[in-house]
Amino acid sequence: MHLTNEEEHMLAGEEGHATQKAMQILVALGDIYGADQMVKVTSVQVSGVSYKNLGDAGLEFLSELAEDGRARVRTTLNPAGMSLTDWASQGISAGFAEKQLAVIDAYRRLGAEISCTCTPYLAGNEPRFAQHIAWGESSAVAYANSVIGARTNREGGPSALAASLTGRTPLYGLHLEESRRATHSIDVGTLLWYPEDYAAMGYFVGKAVKDGIPLFKGIKLASLEELKSLSAALASSGGVAMFHIEGITPEWGLCSDEMESIPFTTKDLAETEAQLNDKGDPDFVSVGCPHCSLVELATVAKLLDGKRVGREFWVCCSREVKRQSDKAGYSQVIEASGAKFALDTCMVVAPIEEMGYRVVATNSAKACHYLRNNGLRVRFMSLEDCVQEATKRG
Amino acid sequence: MKLTGRAIFGGNAEGVALVSSTPMSFYGGVNPDTGEIIEKGHELQGQSVKGRVLVFPYGKGSTVGSYVMYRLAKNQVAPCAIVNSKCETIVAVGAIISEIPCVDKVDIGKIKPDVHVKVDGASVEF
Numbered sequence: 001m002h003l004t005n006e007e008e009h010m011l012a013g014e015e016g017h018a019t020q021k022a023m024q025i026l027v028a029l030g031d032i033y034g035a036d037q038m039v040k041v042t043s044v045q046v047s048g049v050s051y052k053n054l055g056d057a058g059l060e061f062l063s064e065l066a067e068d069g070r071a072r073v074r075t076t077l078n079p080a081g082m083s084l085t086d087w088a089s090q091g092i093s094a095g096f097a098e099k100q101l102a103v104i105d106a107y108r109r110l111g112a113e114i115s116c117t118c119t120p121y122l123a124g125n126e127p128r129f130a131q132h133i134a135w136g137e138s139s140a141v142a143y144a145n146s147v148i149g150a151r152t153n154r155e156g157g158p159s160a161l162a163a164s165l166t167g168r169t170p171l172y173g174l175h176l177e178e179s180r181r182a183t184h185s186i187d188v189g190t191l192l193w194y195p196e197d198y199a200a201m202g203y204f205v206g207k208a209v210k211d212g213i214p215l216f217k218g219i220k221l222a223s224l225e226e227l228k229s230l231s232a233a234l235a236s237s238g239g240v241a242m243f244h245i246e247g248i249t250p251e252w253g254l255c256s257d258e259m260e261s262i263p264f265t266t267k268d269l270a271e272t273e274a275q276l277n278d279k280g281d282p283d284f285v286s287v288g289c290p291h292c293s294l295v296e297l298a299t300v301a302k303l304l305d306g307k308r309v310g311r312e313f314w315v316c317c318s319r320e321v322k323r324q325s326d327k328a329g330y331s332q333v334i335e336a337s338g339a340k341f342a343l344d345t346c347m348v349v350a351p352i353e354e355m356g357y358r359v360v361a362t363n364s365a366k367a368c369h370y371l372r373n374n375g376l377r378v379r380f381m382s383l384e385d386c387v388q389e390a391t392k393r394g
Numbered sequence: 395m396k397l398t399g400r401a402i403f404g405g406n407a408e409g410v411a412l413v414s415s416t417p418m419s420f421y422g423g424v425n426p427d428t429g430e431i432i433e434k435g436h437e438l439q440g441q442s443v444k445g446r447v448l449v450f451p452y453g454k455g456s457t458v459g460s461y462v463m464y465r466l467a468k469n470q471v472a473p474c475a476i477v478n479s480k481c482e483t484i485v486a487v488g489a490i491i492s493e494i495p496c497v498d499k500v501d502i503g504k505i506k507p508d509v510h511v512k513v514d515g516a517s518v519e520f
Contacts, residue, residue, distance in 0.1 A: 021491060028402050028486045053458055057426055057465030061491055156457030158487045 001030045001170070002037045010166055018069025022162035029159060030170030039132045039171040043074045044164040045120050046112060047136025048157025050081035050349035051100040058157070059099060062106035065161070071111035072167035076120045078137050079291075079316075080104060081351060084116065084344045091355045112164070116344035117318030119228065119291040121148065124320060129250060132175055134163030138235035139228070139290045139366060145242040147227050149250040151175045154241045174242055180251060182215035182244050184208070185259040189218065190266040196382045198226040199365035200272040201264055202233025208262050211239035215255060217246045225293055232290050232366035276368045276380035282361035285309075285390040286347040287383055288316030289364035294324050296383065301330035303387040304337040312357070313339040313390035316346040339390065347371065361389045397500040399477075401516040402486050405495035407475040408512040411505050411520065412446035414438050419455030420462040420488065429471030447511040448473035449502050453485035463488030475513040477502060 003011065011027060013020040026038065048054055054062075081100050082092040092100075108114060117123050118137050127133045127150035135141050136155045144150045153173040155163065163169040173179050186205055192198055205214050214234070222230070222245060234240035244252040287300065292315060300315055315334055317325070322343055325331045331341065342350070347360060348370045360371050361379040363386050368378040381389065414437055418424075423433035429444040443466070453459060463485070466472035476489055481498035489496035495513050505511065505520055512519040 024403070024490045025487050028490055029483060031400070032402075032481060032483070032486060048458070048461075053456075054461060055426070055458070055465070057461035057468075058458065060468060061461055061464050156460070156483055156487065158457075158460050158491060159483065 001027060001035060007038055007168065016068040018065040018067065019165055021065065022069070022165040025159060025162040026166060026168060026170055030172065033170065033172040035170035035172040037171050038168040039175055040167055041073055041134045041163050041169050042131045043125055043127055043133045044071070044160055045076050045078065045125065045135035045137050045140055046107070046157060046160045046164065047078045049078045049103065049107070049116065051096060051103050052081045052349060052351050054103060059103050059106070062103060062110070065165070066106040066109040069110055069165045071164045073164060074125060075112040075164040076115040076123070076125045077107055077112050078116065079118055079345045079349050080116050081349050082345050083342060084114070090342070090350065092350070096351065115318065117291050118346070119318060122291065122293055122321055123318040132169065134160050134169040136160040139232035141241050142231035142235045142243065143228060145174055146231065146244065146249050154239065177254070180242060181213065181254045181256045182259055183212040183256050184214045185261045186214045186216045187218060187261060187263045188216055189263055190269050192219065194382050195223070195226045195229050196363050196380070197269060198222065199229040199233045199363070200269055200276065202230040203237045203276065203365040204264060204268050204272045205262070206234040206236065206238030206240050209238055209240060211241070213242050213244070214240065215244040215246065215252065215259065219245050219248065222248055225296055228290050228293070229364070232364065236366040236369040273380060276365055276378065278359070278377035278379065280359035280377045282311070282359045282379050282389055284312045284347070284352060284357040284359070285361045285386050286314040286316060286367070287363050287386050288342070289346050289348060289362065289367035291346065292317040292321060294321055294328065297321065297325045297330045297334070298328070299383060300387060301333040303384060304339060304391070305333050307337050307391045309338040309390045310392050311390060314342040314347055315339055316342040319343050361386055395504060396517055396519045397504065398517050399497045399500035402481050402496040402498055403489040403494060404515050406514045407447070407495045408510065409445055409447045409474040411507060411509050411511045412438065412441060412443060412448050412473070413502070413505060413507045414450040416450070417452050417454040418450045419453065420459035420484070421456040423455065424462060424466065426462045426465035427469055429466055442471070443473045444471040446473050447475045447477060447513060449477045449505050451479045451502065452482050455484070457484055459484040460488035460491060463494065464492045467492035467494060477505065477513065477518055
């Protein structure tokens with residue numbers, strides 16, 4: 001692998017221990033994946049923020065790096081395991097909170113913005129077309145590559161952090177145009193009425209194409225919210241880091257010569273939605289996986305107006321979108337119903353299974369996937385039905 | 395016998411081989427405090443990686459596995475070296491941050507369990 005003089009200096013430890021470790025990681029990954037040089041990145045999104053996932057091992061490593069490591073490019077963070085300010089009212093234990101705040105403190109010393117959202121592209125970290133970036137958070141990776149046309153591989157926590165501390169990532173995979181071609185053609189033969197239908201379709205297709213690049217054909221329109229749900233679902237049931245939609249996403253003309261064709265029918269949609277439903281009466285309702293947009297908060301506010309929630313209802317979003325919602329007057333309506341904003345976190349990374357909840361209703365296929373891994377039962381339903389479920393009496 | 399592969403993280407170490415013919419997950423698969431392999435049904439379940447030259451095809455599972463390797467090293471129960479047939483991101487990152495010598499691209503089928511192995515840079519001698 002060819003390194004510039006500056007990169008050689010970093011590797012030799014002339015810019016400190018953390019930068020050296022970071023460059024060692026990037027060089028090793030570049031060698032493994034056949035990169036012949038580094039490329040400069042304009043932004044980094046770091047996954048591995050919740051103490052629930054990091055554990056003491058991750059915390060120790062971050063604290064060590066924070067001794068002399070500093071972000072060289074704009075660096076934003078994934079959700080944490082709790083609200084950083086209102087954790088006590090969320091039912092989080094003091095022991096967990098202490099560790100989580102230590103993780104955040106290490107990231108702060110490393111120069112990251114304490115944004116704590118899985119939708120950095122709704123909270124000010126907005127890459128442009130063809131920019132190289134290094135993002136963790138699989139749903140944001142799929143969104144950035146596909147909808148924006150920025151270029152990133154699916155980074156893990158340490159490799160994204162290494163890119164932040166050096167401002168670089170090895171040039172391979174989705175940073176190269178030839179790797180961004182569609183590998184599968186998805187013939188959408190059903191109408192998609194609700195954003196949740198996009199999530200179900202993504203869940204079905206992610207399973208089928210694994211880490212391939214699907215090209216969806218036959219979709220006329222897709223809103224930001226629908227593309228966000230689709231990105232998250234594709235990246236959770238499969239390892240999809242990029243997709244195309246004919247006539248909609250910016251690079252949809254990139255195809256492989258031979259693409260495997262997969263139909264998606266009305267029956268597939270119904271079966272996938274059924275597969276995402278367990279039995280049981282929900283004791284916890286949550287929307288905002290990925291974090292809600294302002295449009296989604298407007299819908300939640302409209303549906304909750306004048307009602308009271310009858311069970312725990314979390315509305316997850318970034319602090320930036322919450323601020324916009326405060327201005328628009330949506331937040332006041334949502335909170336007046338007894339629903340809780342879950343900022344900096346979400347139902348997947350907060351330890352809700354330890355808080356005694358058993359059955360979660362959500363409009364997110366991604367959340368269903370990971371909550372089941374955490375031992376919870378799930379009910380997959382539309383945003384409207386989630387609100388109705390939350391406001392049921394008794 | 396001496397095999398030459400690729401150094402993922404260079405260094406010298408020697409120890410007794412602990413050989414797995416199946417992929418390994420550190421996250422949920424190895425106890426970070428004791429080094430014991432705890433993955434249910436794994437061929438090495440119950441054995442400890444501490445001080446061993448750990449030989450396996452490649453890593454699997456969560457990327458948090460890299461941090462588990464770091465914790466093993468901090469607790470002084472990490473393997474003294476790792477030999478893979480094809481190293482992937484989790485083990486590569488874990489070896490680098492934990493400073494565990496790691497070599498890949500060698501035919502691990504040639505390394506028999508419990509032989510004494512010397513790792514030096516990209517070479518594996520036993």
